[in-house]
Amino acid sequence: MELPCCCLLLLSCLQSLSAHADFFTSTGQMTDLLYTEKDLVTSLKDYIRAEESKLEQIKRWAEKLDSLTVTATQDPEGFLGHPVNAFKLVKRLNTEWGDLESLVLRDTTGGFISNLTIQRQHFPNDEDQTGAAKALIRLQDTYRLDANTISTGNLPDPEHPRGKSNLKYFEFQLEKQKKAAEEEAPKQKEREKRETAEKKKKQKKSKKAFSLIPEREKYEMLCRGEGIKMTPRRQSRLFCRYYDNNRNPSLLLAPVKQQDEWDRPYIVRYLDIISDAEIERIKQLAKPRLRRATISNPITGVLETASYRISKSAWLTEYDDPMIEMINNRIEGVTGLEMDTAEELQVANYGVGGQYEPHFDFGRKDEPDAFKELGTGNRIATCLFYMSDVAAGGATVFPDVGAAVWPQKGTAVFWYNLFASGEGDYSTRHAACPVLVGNKWVSNKWIHERGQEWRRPCGLSESE
Structure with missing residues (x-):
């Protein structure tokens, strides 16, 4: 029976390794990571609620004892002269403080840590982070974006979630371009007449110049x-x-x-x-x-x-x-x-x-x-x-x-x-x-x- 167990262990290891396979190379598969993170947040909130409940119990216990000890220490002998008070003191120190110790030491992290350990198998790794970072640099180089532009999300699509805050900017630029086009129209007609004769020559030169550009630059252009x-x-x-x-x-x-x-x-x-x-x-x-x-x-x-x-x-x-x-x-x-x-x-x-x-x-x-x-x-x-x-x-x-x-x-x-x-x-x-x-x-x-x-x-x- 030992051999099949070893095989199962090996298969589970291989599955966990395959889970790390290049998340950054597929946006479609990366969507699964959002649901993984959402599940972890839910688990984290459950842990927080459990901790808050535990702290609330400890807080009530502390407030009750605080008022009791203030009263008792004003006249210790008189307070302990009452047999019930003496019994309760012995009972608290013998059992109830032990119960409080158990409450303080009670581990509420089990569910969250267990879930995190399981989900960590499906986390991106260093290669994914490096690949995603290189992708940002590649986007900067190809589309000539400065670091501030890409870091603040000022990307070309105004409907994109990171770009909606820049919608006014796009509208302003569009209106500016329209006004410039209207002012330029009369000049453009005159220019077209002058350039008609030179147009074919320019096109030939442009085509020749483009053919001389290195392939990488042509690709990015x-x-x-x-x-x-x-x-x-x-x-x-x-x-x-x-x-x-x-x-x-x-x-x-x-x-x-x-x-x-x-x-x-x-x-x-x-x-x-x-x-x-x-x-x-x-x-x-x-x-x-x-x-x-x-x-x-x-x-x-x-x-x-x-x-x-x-x-x-x-x-x-x-x-x-x-x-x-x-x-x-x-x-x-x-x-x-x-x-x-x-x-x-x-x-x-x-x-x-x-x-x-x-x-x-x-x-x-x-x-x-x-x-x-x-x-x-x-x-x-x-x-x-x-x-x-x-x-x-x-x-x-x-x-x-x-x-x-x-x-x-x-x-x-x-x-x-x-x-x-x-x-x-x-x-x-x-x-x-x-x-x-x-x-x-x-x-x-x-x-x-x-x-x-x-x-x-x-x-x-x-x-x-």
Whole structure:
């Protein structure tokens, strides 16, 4: 019987260790800590009430004896001359003071300490505190916030609990901007006439200058909403439409709303592609399975955690819930691509300052074994579902081309990682910006090459 007991002890130890697993990397899982703390506060209040009750009894005893001893010590012999008083003195010193001693020594901390000991297994550890502190520094650097701004909660979203006190400031700034715009309007018209001829030259220079900026700076600029802007001519070629994917049977009666986000690489957004009920069900299924997101080491191929990917993820299959199969079929309907060789649906929740720095979804030529175990070829395309709105930050940016796609709950963005020839499209290098305010939930569907031979035929040139 000793061996099973040892095994149980080991399992309990492993469970307690797993409880410390990177709280700071998932805001969704951190919500459990609020309920843990709430339970501890309730337990603490029970302890305080027990202590107050004990002290109240001691106080009444002290007040009673105080008045008694004052009277007795004025005429000790006369007081003890009464046999009842003498008996009561002996009785008090022999038994009642012993009872008081027991009352004073009575431990009321048991319930609270026991609860605290149990809950401490689920507390964040030093790594979590360090990770959260680094996240604040990362947010300061990326969004150019001074220490006072972030410490006092003056963050961009005025509706956020820490930002509501600054609502007047935001209103003042908005009114100030409106007045400035009205005063500037006449001057702007004259300026536009003078700048029309120089506009194209400036755009070319701006694009060239942006391309010379280090990737890290471009990434942070795009996260802040800065960087190059698409020319009006290119913007005029972006449209929104009702899309049935060449009269796909599943879309004939209810075509999806498709919106062009970028032209090169071609990025589209599908609006209202996933319902709130489906989102909540996915989150419900994924939350217990969330684990620290990993990256594949390009040298060893081993999965490992990295400081540049701060999130937790879980994988959901069609066997987990029939709804997952419905979503897979929906992706197949709008993209026209085979889902049988695609990876399972990956659900991700970002933590404090959660981010994923610039990376490729597809395997490059120097990573020939990237998806060898799957046997389904390279990742031909990415479908990214946004399952929450993000109050500030959290954009998906493409540093090489200057594109920024902002989270919008219930939508999905789609792009091809490979050209039709099978060559990688290096302009699809992208990143998830740090979440400044809010909670970011996404899910990914990575679609692979195998099975797409007739759905997306090979091109004749590498860049086709």
